[in-house]
Amino acid sequence: MSLLSRNETLVSLILVGFIALTAIVEPSSFTVGTFADLLRNGLVLGILAIGVLLVLISGGIDVSFTALAAFAMYFTTKTMIAMGLTDSMAFAFVMAATVGILLGCINGFFVATLKLPTLIVTLGTLAVFRGFVLTFIGTDLVSRVPSAMRDFSRSMLARGDAFDGSFYRLPSAILVLVAAVAVTAFILYRTQLGRNIFALGGSVEAATRIGIPVVKTQYFVYAYVGALSGIAGIVHASLARVANPFDLVGLELSVIAAVVLGGARLSGGTGTITGTLLGVALIVVINNSLITLGIPSTWQNVVIGFLILLGTGLPAWQARRKERAA
Amino acid sequence: MSSGVGRGSQAQERAHLIRLAAIAVAIFALMSALRPELFFTAANFQSMAFQFPEYAILSLAMMLAMLTGGIDLSVIGVANLSGILAALVLTALAPEAAGTGLDVIAVIVLAVVVSLAAGAICGAVNGIAIAAIGIPPILATLGTGLMFKGIAIVITEGRAVVGFPDAFAFLGNGFVGPVPVPVVVFAFFAAVLAFILSRTTFGLRVYLMGTNALAARFAGIDNAWITLRTYILCGVFSAAAGLVLMSRANSAKADYGESYLLLAVLIAVLGGTNPYGGFGRVGGVVLAVLSLQFLSSGFNMLQISNFAKELVWGCTLLLVMGLSEVRLRRRPGKRQ
Numbered sequence: 001m002s003l004l005s006r007n008e009t010l011v012s013l014i015l016v017g018f019i020a021l022t023a024i025v026e027p028s029s030f031t032v033g034t035f036a037d038l039l040r041n042g043l044v045l046g047i048l049a050i051g052v053l054l055v056l057i058s059g060g061i062d063v064s065f066t067a068l069a070a071f072a073m074y075f076t077t078k079t080m081i082a083m084g085l086t087d088s089m090a091f092a093f094v095m096a097a098t099v100g101i102l103l104g105c106i107n108g109f110f111v112a113t114l115k116l117p118t119l120i121v122t123l124g125t126l127a128v129f130r131g132f133v134l135t136f137i138g139t140d141l142v143s144r145v146p147s148a149m150r151d152f153s154r155s156m157l158a159r160g161d162a163f164d165g166s167f168y169r170l171p172s173a174i175l176v177l178v179a180a181v182a183v184t185a186f187i188l189y190r191t192q193l194g195r196n197i198f199a200l201g202g203s204v205e206a207a208t209r210i211g212i213p214v215v216k217t218q219y220f221v222y223a224y225v226g227a228l229s230g231i232a233g234i235v236h237a238s239l240a241r242v243a244n245p246f247d248l249v250g251l252e253l254s255v256i257a258a259v260v261l262g263g264a265r266l267s268g269g270t271g272t273i274t275g276t277l278l279g280v281a282l283i284v285v286i287n288n289s290l291i292t293l294g295i296p297s298t299w300q301n302v303v304i305g306f307l308i309l310l311g312t313g314l315p316a317w318q319a320r321r322k323e324r325a326a
Numbered sequence: 327m328s329s330g331v332g333r334g335s336q337a338q339e340r341a342h343l344i345r346l347a348a349i350a351v352a353i354f355a356l357m358s359a360l361r362p363e364l365f366f367t368a369a370n371f372q373s374m375a376f377q378f379p380e381y382a383i384l385s386l387a388m389m390l391a392m393l394t395g396g397i398d399l400s401v402i403g404v405a406n407l408s409g410i411l412a413a414l415v416l417t418a419l420a421p422e423a424a425g426t427g428l429d430v431i432a433v434i435v436l437a438v439v440v441s442l443a444a445g446a447i448c449g450a451v452n453g454i455a456i457a458a459i460g461i462p463p464i465l466a467t468l469g470t471g472l473m474f475k476g477i478a479i480v481i482t483e484g485r486a487v488v489g490f491p492d493a494f495a496f497l498g499n500g501f502v503g504p505v506p507v508p509v510v511v512f513a514f515f516a517a518v519l520a521f522i523l524s525r526t527t528f529g530l531r532v533y534l535m536g537t538n539a540l541a542a543r544f545a546g547i548d549n550a551w552i553t554l555r556t557y558i559l560c561g562v563f564s565a566a567a568g569l570v571l572m573s574r575a576n577s578a579k580a581d582y583g584e585s586y587l588l589l590a591v592l593i594a595v596l597g598g599t600n601p602y603g604g605f606g607r608v609g610g611v612v613l614a615v616l617s618l619q620f621l622s623s624g625f626n627m628l629q630i631s632n633f634a635k636e637l638v639w640g641c642t643l644l645l646v647m648g649l650s651e652v653r654l655r656r657r658p659g660k661r662q
Contacts, residue, residue, distance in 0.1 A: 061464070116647050117601050119397070119464070123591055124643040131637025139633070253399075253468055266462045298484060301476025308469030309455060316460035 007263030007311060011278045014307070015285060022289040029292050033166035039174065042284040044236045044248075046177045046277060048255045049262075050184050051228035053276045056259055057188070058221045059201035059268025060118035064107060065229040066252045067129035070245055072099040072226075073233025074133055077142055077149070077243035086146035096230035103129060104226020105219060112218035126252075133245050142243040149238040173235050180228055185273050187224075197221060201268025257304065258283045261311040282307070339605060342598040342650065346613040353617055357624030364627045372506065374623050376499070379508035380571045381586045382615040385593040386519050387563035389611050392594055393523075393536045394553055395603025396456060396463030398560045402587050403474030404448040405568030406580050408561075410478050412441035412569060413487040413578035420491040430491050437494075441565045448474055449561020453554035478580035486579040490572075498573030508570050515566055520608040522559075532556060536603030592643050593618060 023030040048065060055062045076096040080086055103125075110121040152172065159169035188194040196217045199207040208214055237243045262279030264271030283304060291297055358366040384401050391398035420433040448470070455466035500507040523529035531552050535542040543549055572578040597614035599606030618639065625635050 110644060110648065114648050120591070120595050120601055120647060121644065123588055124640045124647070127588060127592070127636045127640030128644065129640075131633050131635070131640060134633030135631055135637055253472075257468065257472075260465055266464060296480075296483075298479045299476065301472045301479060303476070305469045305472030305474075305476055308465060308472065309461065312461045312465045312469065313455065313459045316462075320460045 007261070007315065008272065008275045008278055010311065010314065011261055011263075011275065011282055015278060015282050018282075018285050018289050022292045025294070026292045031164050031166035031168075032162035033168040034288075036168040036170055038281075038284055038288060040171055040239070041288070042280050043171075043173055043177050043239070044232050045251070045255060045258065045284065046280045047180050047228055047232035047235065048251070049258050049276050049280050050177075050180050050273065051225035051232075052255055052259045053262075053264055053271050053273065054184065054188070054197065054221055055118075055225055056256075056264040056266060057201045057268060057271045058197045058218065059204065060111060060218070060221070061256070061266060062107065062118065062122045062222070062225055063252045063256070064122040064126040064129060065225055066248045066250065066255070067126045067133075068100060068103045068226055069229035069233035069236070070248045071103060071129045071133045071137075071233075072096040072230030073237045073248070074142075074243050074245040075099055075137055076230070076234060077145060077237060078137060080146045080148075081142070081144075087148050089148040089152050092146065092148060092234050093231055096234045097227040098230075100226035100228070100230025100233075101223045102226070104223040104229075107226070108219040108222040111222060112215045126249075130249055137245070139245060143241075145237060145241055145243055149234070150241060153238045153241055171239065173239060176231060176235050180231070181273060181277070184228075188273070193217070193220065198269055201270070203269075254283060254304075257308050261307060263315075265315075339598060339607065343607065343610055343613065346596075346598065346610060346617065350613050350617040350620065353620040353624065357620055357627070361624065361627040365624060370623060370627075374619050375506045375509045376574065377623075378615050378619040379512035380567050380574070380583065381589050381593070382512050382611070383515055383563055383567035383570065384583075384586050384590040385597070385611050385615060386515060386608065387560040387567070388590040389594040389597065389599045389606050389608070390519065390532075390556060390563070391463065391467075391560050392599045392601050393532050393603060393606050394556050395536050395539065395601075396553070396556075397467065397591070397601070398452065398557065398564075399464065399467040399587065400448065400452060400471030400474055401560065401564040401567070401590060402583055403471040403478070404445055404561050404564035405571060406578065406582055407448065407474040407478040407568075408441040408444035408565035409568035409572040409578040409582075410482055410487055410580065411444045412437040413490065413572060414481070415440050416490045416494060417487060421489070430493055434491070434494055438569060441569055442562050445561040445563075445565025445568070446558050447561070448564075449558040450554065452561065453557035456557065457550040457553035475580055482578075482580055484580060486577040488577040490576060494573055495576060496573075498570055498575075508574070511566065511570055515563060516608050516612060519563075523608065528552070528555065533604055536600075536605075538604075589618075589639070592639055596643060596646055 019030075048069065051065060052062060073096060076092055076099060079095065080092060085091055107122060107125055110116050110125070111118050155172040157170040157172050157174060160167070162168050188197065196207070196212045197220075199210070199212055200214060200217055204214060233248065236248060240247070258279035259271070259276050260266070260279070261282060262272070262275030262277070264276065286303055286307075287300060290300055290303065364370060384405065387401050388398060415437040416433065419436070420430050452467055452470050455461045455470060456463050459466075461469075497507055497511070502510050523532065531542070531547050534545065535547060535549050535552050539549055568578075571583055575582060593611060593614045594606070595601060596617070597606065597610030597612075599610065621638065622635050625632075625638075
């Protein structure tokens, strides 16, 4: 595949274009501080997107992960407060990830064991997770989050004045994204499990015939997305310093859009972590730079919708032309 | 890929319809027994009849897209955008207190035509993206849905368009005899879709293409043309739902009815539509709509929260899908 027809290249070009345009129109916004803020805004989206990437590579789709993240986040926060365990961030992450894994296994059961279509299953579990939280766990906003989460949001990797005079701060929460990327990259590119996930997305039939444990691999994928989503939920609540059970749900299509913009295909077997991060960056930058560029924020949806059509349309069109030529 | 709900013979399809009818009757009986003084009343029937047509028409559109093996995630975007265009025609040409003169009726007809035409154009955009360019339906309609919503926001700057002539309220709030107009609108569109699917060549080809696109192509069916027409029809149905919605709300806005998207998918699948294409009947969608409406009205009367409703809907979907899958698998020789 030539460099030009790759999604990563296209997305990078648009990304650089947007940043350059913003820098020309509004030079005062082109600072280290702005980029640090963008990074902070994209954190939760990034962690969620990494999980979605794994599902797309395996040939499935998950729209329940936002409800799952809200479930794990809200349940964990409430439990920590109820049990008085408010000073351990490790506990928050472990518990949210565990809840995420358990809920992910519910998806796994329907997808892997019952072999139902993933989109419909996860639409169903989206409603179930959300309905369960709001009916049985609560609907009230927890604005006094556990102290560990508050401290976590205050802790910075670095802060200070950058060389260009702007004030910047890099929250420690970035480490969570870095860890998620590192672990996922290791699984995808360095383990047999990763090869299995790619193979599954390429063709379930072929994967079965060469002896890949399809059911186990699918369970892993949905459990892993669950774990990442739970962790993303905790990061979200920490940074916002409020645990709101209504948060996050509604983001699912944006996250999927980011992953798809980054080159992952719904048909499975294709997708890279670099592309996914670029896709997330693009969406975050667009949301930010439209305002700087003086374009009313009302245009946001139009621009992102257009980019999805462009990002999926170009490769589809090229593939079709190649097919005709052959 | 393995098959989902509804894939099977006509006998299985009929069995699913009978099961659905039983579910609808059971819910109806249960709610009537639990709250006879509230549920089993003319007032409740009337209020239910005003509530379901909006999402029922959207569910018909969703089912149609699923018959071809696709999906239409842009139905809400289309409904709101076309509704807003109709609203602009109305507010520009007929002021609120314009009465019910012939000229006002003409403006309303014009607004309806504008909205349905806008729906058709939106549908054509989907169809071209899917059939001509080759984008997978989920992504194409996800992208266009965002664009339609975005255009609606840009036109209205995010505000609601209000101030329709009184006569327009008839569409969402009026009666034909004892029957609420929205139900009449829904019955009309359901009948049209049933006719198209079971009595026309186009309908037959939709089923053939949904069952096996490759075989359909070798049988000389122009798949791209069928797909394009299907999505145009989806757009028109979505626009019709948008008209009912805006008449009932007496305003048009870019973000009305967003929860209907999940609901429309849920109803289509619950109604026995196979998301991989080829199977699905209007009757199934109607029964699924009635079941959910009985359930949600009953829940309101039992004072159970709206969120529990969502939980039960999700469980119902998973249960129905899971059960039919297990049943299919038990049948020896049918599957691997």
